[in-house]
Amino acid sequence: MIRIAIKMLMGDRLKYLGLLAGMAFAAMMISQQMSIFLGLSSQTGTFIREMTSTDLWVMDPQLRFSEDTISLPDTALQRVRSIEGVAHAVPLYKGFLKAQLADGTRTSVIVVGVDDATLSGAPATIKNGDATLLRQEPGILIDERDMGTKLAYTRSGGAPMKLGDRISINDRDALVVGTYRGSPSFFWDPTIYTTYSRALQFAPRERRLMSFVMVKVAPGQDVLAVKERIERITGYAARTSVDFENITKAYILKSTGILINFGIAVGLGFVIGMIVTGQTFFNFTLDNLRYFAALKAMGASTGTLVRMVLSQVLSVTWLAFGLGVGIAAFMGHFLAKTDLAFLMKWEVLVVTVGMMLVVGVVAALISLVKVLRLEPGVVFKG
Amino acid sequence: MDTLTATPTIEPGAKADRPVAVYCKGITKTYGSGQSAVRALRGVDVDVRTGELMMLVGPSGCGKTTLISIIAGVLDRDEGECTVLGKDFKVLGPSGTTQFRATNVGFVFQAFNLIPTLTLAENVAVPLLINRVRRADAIEQACEMLKKVGLGDRTKDIPTRLSGGQQQRVAISRALVHKPKLLVCDEPTSALDHVTGQKVMELLRSVAAGNDLSLVVVTHDARIFEFADRIAEMDDGRIVSMTTGKGHQHSSFDASHAK
Numbered sequence: 001m002i003r004i005a006i007k008m009l010m011g012d013r014l015k016y017l018g019l020l021a022g023m024a025f026a027a028m029m030i031s032q033q034m035s036i037f038l039g040l041s042s043q044t045g046t047f048i049r050e051m052t053s054t055d056l057w058v059m060d061p062q063l064r065f066s067e068d069t070i071s072l073p074d075t076a077l078q079r080v081r082s083i084e085g086v087a088h089a090v091p092l093y094k095g096f097l098k099a100q101l102a103d104g105t106r107t108s109v110i111v112v113g114v115d116d117a118t119l120s121g122a123p124a125t126i127k128n129g130d131a132t133l134l135r136q137e138p139g140i141l142i143d144e145r146d147m148g149t150k151l152a153y154t155r156s157g158g159a160p161m162k163l164g165d166r167i168s169i170n171d172r173d174a175l176v177v178g179t180y181r182g183s184p185s186f187f188w189d190p191t192i193y194t195t196y197s198r199a200l201q202f203a204p205r206e207r208r209l210m211s212f213v214m215v216k217v218a219p220g221q222d223v224l225a226v227k228e229r230i231e232r233i234t235g236y237a238a239r240t241s242v243d244f245e246n247i248t249k250a251y252i253l254k255s256t257g258i259l260i261n262f263g264i265a266v267g268l269g270f271v272i273g274m275i276v277t278g279q280t281f282f283n284f285t286l287d288n289l290r291y292f293a294a295l296k297a298m299g300a301s302t303g304t305l306v307r308m309v310l311s312q313v314l315s316v317t318w319l320a321f322g323l324g325v326g327i328a329a330f331m332g333h334f335l336a337k338t339d340l341a342f343l344m345k346w347e348v349l350v351v352t353v354g355m356m357l358v359v360g361v362v363a364a365l366i367s368l369v370k371v372l373r374l375e376p377g378v379v380f381k382g
Numbered sequence: 383m384d385t386l387t388a389t390p391t392i393e394p395g396a397k398a399d400r401p402v403a404v405y406c407k408g409i410t411k412t413y414g415s416g417q418s419a420v421r422a423l424r425g426v427d428v429d430v431r432t433g434e435l436m437m438l439v440g441p442s443g444c445g446k447t448t449l450i451s452i453i454a455g456v457l458d459r460d461e462g463e464c465t466v467l468g469k470d471f472k473v474l475g476p477s478g479t480t481q482f483r484a485t486n487v488g489f490v491f492q493a494f495n496l497i498p499t500l501t502l503a504e505n506v507a508v509p510l511l512i513n514r515v516r517r518a519d520a521i522e523q524a525c526e527m528l529k530k531v532g533l534g535d536r537t538k539d540i541p542t543r544l545s546g547g548q549q550q551r552v553a554i555s556r557a558l559v560h561k562p563k564l565l566v567c568d569e570p571t572s573a574l575d576h577v578t579g580q581k582v583m584e585l586l587r588s589v590a591a592g593n594d595l596s597l598v599v600v601t602h603d604a605r606i607f608e609f610a611d612r613i614a615e616m617d618d619g620r621i622v623s624m625t626t627g628k629g630h631q632h633s634s635f636d637a638s639h640a641k
Contacts (some may be wrong), residue, residue, distance in 0.1 A: 001511050011499020046577060294495040297456050299484020300512050376456040379491055380447045380568045380600075382487065 001300070005308035006315050008288060015287070019316050020323070026273020026359060030266050031344065031352040035332055038348065043186040044252045045245035047094075047112075050183065053120045055223050057244050058213035058230055061237040065251040066244065067110070067187055069095055071208035072236065080213045082352025082366065085226035087218040088366050090115035093199040094211040096189065099242045100168040103156040111169065111192045113199025115336070121178035121214060122193055128163065134195050139177035140167070143346035145339070146190040147179065155227025169202040184339040186252065271357050278363040281313060285367035289374060297376035309368050310361075317360035321353055403564060403596035404430035404453055408462035411448050422448040423625040424619035431442065435587060435597040435609060437627070440616035446600045447568065449616070451495075453598055454487055454566040455479045467563050484512050488557030488595075490586075494549045496541040502528055502552050503537040518532035527555040531585060548577030551585065558589055565589075567599040571606055583609040 010016050047066050048057075059081050060070040076195065080089045093113030102105050114121035114134070122131035127144055142151060148160035151167075161167075165176045174194070182191060196201070200209050214240070217226045223240060230238040239247070253259045285292070292305065300308075325344075332342040411423040422445045430436045430453075438446045451457035452464060462472065467486055471479045488509070496505045506524035511517065525537045531551040534546075541549055548613045550570060557565055567586065571579030583606045589595060599610070607613055610627030 003517065004497070004504060004508065004511065006506070007499050008497055011497075067592070156466055216445050288497075290493070291497050294491065295508065295512070296480075297454070297483065297489055298512055299480055299482075299487070301480050301484075304512065377447075377451040379489070379495060380451055380456070 001304050001308055002311040005312050008291070008308075009284065009312040009316070012284060012287065015280055015284045016316070019277060019284070020320050022276030022280060023273055023316055023320030023356065023359065025325040026269050026277070027352055027356050028322045028327045029269025029272070029324075030329035030355050031325045031348050032331060033230075033262050033265040033269065034348045035328060035342050035344040036340075036352060037258065037266075038345060039343035040258060040262075041249055041253065041343050042188055042343050043184055044249050046183045046185040047187075047191070048241050048245045050123065050246065051092075051121050054214040055212060055217040055239065056215040056227055056230065056238045056240060058215060058234070058236050058238045059244075061235070063237065065248040067094075067096075067248075069211070071206070072210045074209050074210060075095055076210065076234065076236060077213050080215060080230060080236075083226070083233055084319065085221040085229060087216045087221075088118075089213050089215045090118055090120050091210045092121055092198055092212040092214050093194050093201055093203065093209060095186070095199075096211075097170045097202055097204075099170075101151065101153055101155075101161070101307055103153040105153055105155045107150065108189050110187065110189045110195050111199050111202055112191060113196040114193060115214075117197045118196050119195070120216075123182060125181040127179045127181060129178055133178040134193065134198075136175065136177045138172070138174050138198055138201075139194065140169075140174045141178045141193040142176055142199075143182045143190060144179040145182070150188075150190040166218070170204060172202050174198075174202070184341065186341075192300060203220065229249065258260070265357075270359065273356070273359045274362060277313075277316075277359050278366050281363040281368070282355065282366050284312075285309070285370055286360050289370065290379065292371045293374050293379045294375055297379045302372060305371055306368060309364050309371060313360040313364040313367075314357075317356050321356045324356075325349060325352060391408065391485065400433055401429040402429050403432045403434070404428070404464075404466050404598065406449075406462065406464045409449070409452060409459050409531055410461040411457070411459055421619055423459075425451075425488065426616075426619070426621055428614055428621055430564075430596045430598055431611075432596055433594045434611045435599065435627075437607065437610040437613045438600045438616060439602065439604075439607070439613055440622075444616040444621040446616055450566050450598055450600050452566060454489065454564075455483050465516070467521065477526045484509070484569060485560070486563045486578050488560070488565040489563035490550070490553050490557045490565065490567040490570045492572055494573075496549055496552055496556070498540060498542050501540060502533060502544075505541065505552060506555045506559050508556060509562075513560055524555070524559055527559045531555050541614055543597075545578075546574050550574060550578075554582070554589070558595075563595065565595055565597045567597065567601075568636045569601055569603070570599060571603045576605055578601075579603060579606060607625070 060072060063070045077089060077091050080086060095111055097111050099109045119131040119134060122134065123141060126141060133139055153163045155161045161176060163176055167174045203209055217223050227238040227381055329344055332344055335342040384526060406426060409423050409426040413420045413422055426449055440446055442451060448457065452459045453466060469482060474482055503521050503524045506527055507520035510520035510523060527599045528534055528537050531554060533548060533551060541552060549631045571582055586597060587609050607627055613627055614621045615623040
């Protein structure tokens with residue numbers, strides 16, 4: 001009877017296509033919006049993930065996320081270095097500074113100052129050499145993707161920045177000595193790498209300028225034990241990259257409202273899917289009511305009718321899920337070549353299929369109420 | 383036709399020697415309640431013998447459809463006794479009645495009710511599928527049945543490509559494919575022209591005669607009264623007369639004439 005049910009549904013081409021399109025649109029909306037949300041959410045941790053050389057980030061306990069600017073005193077570095085289990089610890093500067101390009105274009109930049117001696121924390125993928133390029137005075141590394149966009153000479157026609165160009169950061173001269181390939185970040189401003197000492201020269205005069213102490217744990221030492229020790233002895237917060245990324249993500253989600261915005265978009269997809277599917281499927285059921293009545297009169301049990309209606313809805317749901325997620329993935333494939341966020345994890349598929357099943361089952365239930373309440377005797381009423 | 387009294391008695395021509403397939407006594411049915419209540423049946427006594435073709439006739443609203451619905455087990459009676467093939471639907475309960483209908487009752491509807499998106503074979507196979515016959519076997523039996531009604535070469539067609547008469551033959555095939563013991567037909571010829579209607583009735587008559595099948599036919603169409611063994615005339619929720627027909631005089635059906 002299930003094949004009969006599906007043929008009944010597919011035979012009404014217009015309604016079938018309407019149903020399929022409505023559900024596919026819902027699946028596309030839900031999966032695409034969730035993937036963009038996950039992509040954005042993941043991009044909040046780009047800076048942290050790219051610092052692969054560190055086991056622990058030591059920071060002010062009140063620091064809320066990676067771009068927050070609560071600095072540590074210089075003594076923090078020595079205090080951390082003195083703790084058992086710390087192999088080495090280096091300072092890191094991170095701050096938002098004003099910059100001016102040669103043509104007068106003004107912009108703000110994120111300046112990251114890495115340890116002068118070890119260059120620990122410098123980008124891993126430097127295109128025209130390695131981190132030692134930073135030893136040239138007054139060298140900076142810029143993201144190659146920012147050269148023609150965020151750091152382009154917009155006041156003189158948009159020409160891209162080039163190696164060897166000079167840039168003024170907080171009225172201090174800087175020289176572009178290299179480019180790196182960074183991952184897209186949630187934070188819009190271009191990230192510029194330089195040495196720690198040079199970053200301090202760029203930064204405005206303040207009593208405290210060190211943003212983080214980057215800790216490498218000694219071989220054989222338990223990272224969590226060292227973390228606990230640092231926190232206990234210094235009173236600072238010591239966080240693994242995963243923890244730091246998680247609090248950053250949580251703060252951004254909480255403070256920006258993107259979770260609500262994407263939640264609304266996903267909810268809309270769900271509601272639209274529900275309305276379109278429910279309405280279309282209910283109309284299909286109404287159109288076929290006399291056949292359902294005839295089947296009922298001929299002895300089709302309640303279980304048979306439930307299976308028929310569910311198989312009709314679920315067959316469309318499954319197909320629409322594939323179609324909608326396929327379209328979303330196709331869009332994501334193209335977004336991957338841009339800085340736009342898109343991350344379709346398996347969880348997206350699970351949640352989408354779950355939501356689509358709810359849409360389908362609710363649509364089926366609305367119709368089933370009509371079918372199951374149907375008196376088979378109506379078939380004798382002309 | 384000879385007019386009989388309102389009390390259902392079995393005349394010789396009405397196969398009185400055959401076992402009773404449908405037995406109803408004092409059946410009442412009221413729709414609604416209070417001032418808006420409509421008494422559709424006011425104590426109907428009727429019986430149908432095995433192999434008999436009984437017609438229910440009468441003006442609109444006289445209770446024909448209600449009576450056939452109760453006999454077919456798709457509507458509950460309020461009062462009275464009713465057994466079909468020895469079973470009382472009130473005792474069987476809803477799921478037992480559904481199962482009983484699936485196994486023992488065939489339906490022919492005024493509007494055919496063939497599912498337009500299914501092939502003729504699939505339409506005819508539906509009662510077998512309801513009875514959980516394997517799909518391949520059900521389709522094979524459906525094709526055999528369609529062959530018997532002269533539509534063996536159109537098993538893969540869809541109903542909308544057929545004439546009204548052909549559609550009703552498909553509907554009859556569907557009603558008979560699972561070899562029911564009781565066939566209930568609601569205005570089977572009302573949507574057909576006279577000649578086609580006659581052929582459909584010849585078909586029904588012949589299958590009833592050949593299969594010990596009891597038929598209850600609701601009709602307004604006086605032109606087919608001649609096919610009945612007995613005709614129960616209803617009015618205002620009662621059977622007001624019972625007449626014998628000439629049904630028993632009809633010979634078996636040659637499907638090729640119905641094309």
